[in-house]
Amino acid sequence: MMHNTLPEASEPMTAEKTAITLTDCGKTFADGTRALQPIDLAIAGGETVVLLGPSGCGKTTLLRIVAGLETPDAGGRVLFNGEDVTVRPIERREVGMVFQSYALFPNMSVRQNVAYGLKVRRVPREELTRRVDDALEMMQIAELAERRIGQLSGGQRQRVALARAIAVRPRILLLDEPLTALDALLRDRLRVEIDSLLRGLGITAVYVTHDQAEAMALGDRVVVMSAGQIEQIGPPRDIYHAPATDFVADFIGTVNRVPAAALAGWGDEVDGAVLFRPEDAEIVSGEGAHLRGRVASSLFLGDRTRLVLESDGLLPVVVDTRRRETIRIGEEIGIRLKPGHLIPLPSAGREGQTC
Ligand SMILES: Nc1ncnc2c1ncn2[C@@H]1O[C@H](COP(=O)(O)OP(=O)(O)O)[C@@H](O)[C@H]1O
Ligand SMILES: [Mg+2]
Incomplete structure (x- = not known):
């Protein structure tokens, strides 16, 4: 059963920022696929870290380990603010997730979708309404509240998914290629909004993309991955101007x-x-x-x-x-x-x- 361990309404949204520490997090799937070599990664509270790399290099697997949707191989550990959450299931990790595929309930209205996580957590009605309204406002979709998901464009759907993720006031926001399905113009606009959203909330965020321009624009730090390993971790400018490996030099921009x-x-x-x-x-x-x-x-x-x-x-x-x-x-x-x-x-x- 899920508990309402989220902050009360009167508390600021990010009372305490959550640092993430991964140690020795490898992942071998049941069929023998070695998706991740044992990885160490420390993310500061409030930081936006982008996992960047080509398709199949292990980005989603790493994100799912942070989310609690996968467990790392034996020896791997996931800590939130120093507390071991390695075996804690996703519903008790207080993470919000946004996927490329939106993953919305098609037969519900926008409002019902955004309210869903709050209902599951038994947030009282008045509080729930206020939080949903806040989230809709923040994503500038208040006027779409009563629409069904099927009546929305791709960009609007992703706004709903973002509103749903932030409505539960997660400790950590995890985004897996949220803009990949959108056309270039929308992608640029929503990227700018996600950037100001993350900064406004001051929330710890892990953002997965294979798009280097997106990574450069959003990340406080970028983690470049290849073949299940971390090639380089650093601020975007370092990654671009001083690539640590040939792989990074070739993957980021043209050299x-x-x-x-x-x-x-x-x-x-x-x-x-x-x-x-x-x-x-x-x-x-x-x-x-x-x-x-x-x-x-x-x-x-x-x-x-x-x-x-x-x-x-x-x-x-x-x-x-x-x-x-x-x-x-x-x-x-x-x-x-x-x-x-x-x-x-x-x-x-x-x-x-x-x-
Ligand atoms: N459930 C699974 N079972 C077996 N192999 C998987 C599974 N999920 C992912 N993989 C494999 O693990 C590797 C990393 O996948 P993934 O983390 O999804 O990469 P990315 O998100 O960077 O594209 C790929 O080779 C992929 O095919
Ligand atoms: Mg992926």
Whole structure:
């Protein structure tokens, strides 16, 4: 039986922020699939952490271990504020969840969906009504309260799912690719709203996505995963500018690798390869180019144009430019790298990282 262990109405929504500690959390499924290698992860109270990685790398499994929907392999432990909750079932963990698939009750109204968790917890009627109204207001769907789920767009459904998750005032909010099913414009708008929602609530949140732009925009810290392992944990800027492994460098954004020997004037000073982002090379006319090449393709992206350069004996190099004049395919141009903007060479990377 479930207990109403949630804060009273008079208490602030986040009386105490919940830190999450995972130690040695691996997961091997019954069929032998090793979804997670033993993982350690510490999430501070009130922090938003994004789990980022390609499909199948173990993000959902890790989230479900935090939720209490999966138990880690023997030896793994899950702590909330230092308290061991490893064997505590989901309904007693006080977590709110939002999925890509909404998971709403199709035959209930919006209001009934949002009220559901409160009813289960036997929250008194008046209090329940107030909390539902608050949650609907927060997600800007008050005017949809009496609609059935079937009458809503995808974006509206996800707002309902978010309202339902926050109405129970969880200690922790867990979101599994909540925007993946939406079109690009809606995705951007709702992402901004989720960001301000999480900041407004000050709640501890774990957000799963395979979309690096989403991860960069939302995460206080990003956990990059590959093949059931953590590749790197850090603030978005660190992940982007100083990837710890080759996997991270390649997964986040676009990165060029050019042998130092191919760069005019660099061969003697730098060994091996030089790594840089498309936006950290500038096009130079005449003198001063580190590298010259032919424009193989040109893609106008509105705020910038993405060029692919080909040089003999090198892999194609991707360069972004904000110049307005058209650069023609076949044209020969030079680029200059900004030395302060090179990506430090990742450490060799871990063995056998494919995903
Ligand atoms: N219940 C299950 N039984 C067996 N294998 C599973 C199960 N759930 C997930 N997996 C496998 O575990 C790996 C990680 O899955 P998942 O955590 O869903 O990855 P992600 O969310 O990053 O896409 C995948 O290889 C997946 O096929
Ligand atoms: Mg998943």
